Amino acid sequence: MNILAIGAHPDDIETSCGGTLAKYAKAGHKVFTATATNGNVGSSTLSMEEIAAIRKEEARRAAAHIGAEYICLDYDDEMFFEDKTARLDFINLVRYCKADVILTHNPHDYNPDHELTSKIINDIAVMIPVEKIKTKAPAYDKIPIIVYFEPVNGLGFVPTEYVDITDTIDIKRAMCREHKSQISWMQDNYKDTMTGKDFFEDYDIIAKYRGIQCGVPYAEGFRMANDAFRVIPYRILP
Ligand SMILES: [Zn+2]
DSSP, rough: OEEEEEESTTTHHHHHHHHHHHHHHHHHHHEEEEEEEEEEEOOOSSOOHHHHHHHHHHHHHHHTTTOOOEEEEEOTTOOOOOOHHHHHHHHHHHHHHSSEEEEEOOSSSSSHHHHHHHHHHHHHHGTTTTTSOOOOOOOOSSSEEEEEOOOOTTTOOOOOOEEETTTTTHHHHHHTTHHHHHHHHHHHHOOOHHOOOOOHHHHHHHHHHHHHTSSSEEEEEEEEEETTTTOSSSSOOO
């Protein structure tokens, strides 16, 4: 299968479903990672152009751990809005990846870029095979299956699907740690809660917590997008 994980920002994917993507890759599936934005507000010292270039390179390196191709749609961080161009960009991306499965944000999350990325993916799923909707990548005859990963810090999210990532947690950690720029950014920008803290450690705790729920050392939790034309009677996660 072809698997596309799309998040709003560089580091969303690795923290939320990096272990699962590593499992898909190990099993021989083709994996793509993508971000809607380039993360260009994620620094208190560098210019927007400089931090965007760094963050895209960090995302590319993270993807390389599992042999995945990284694609950035290059929208502005925190200023991502839906219009016809954005919809067509998303359709083109999914068609380029010939995605069978798409992993993306939960419809309800803390950040508007996250929620809009999720919304557009769910909106366009049925448009992928529609030939009259023209994009650079051609239409293909499939409505991709959509899986939601958990919102940041797992708030209000009860998984219905679990993936045992015990054998890929080290790969997930390595993928997360490619996003070096974000450790100092989080400390600079959220001084009251983040000073001296390596926020990637939080994702180990979440993986342990989801692991407790399903009886393994480490797990990632998901929910299926159960909307018309993408409900399946079998399991698609590894
Ligand atoms: Zn994000």
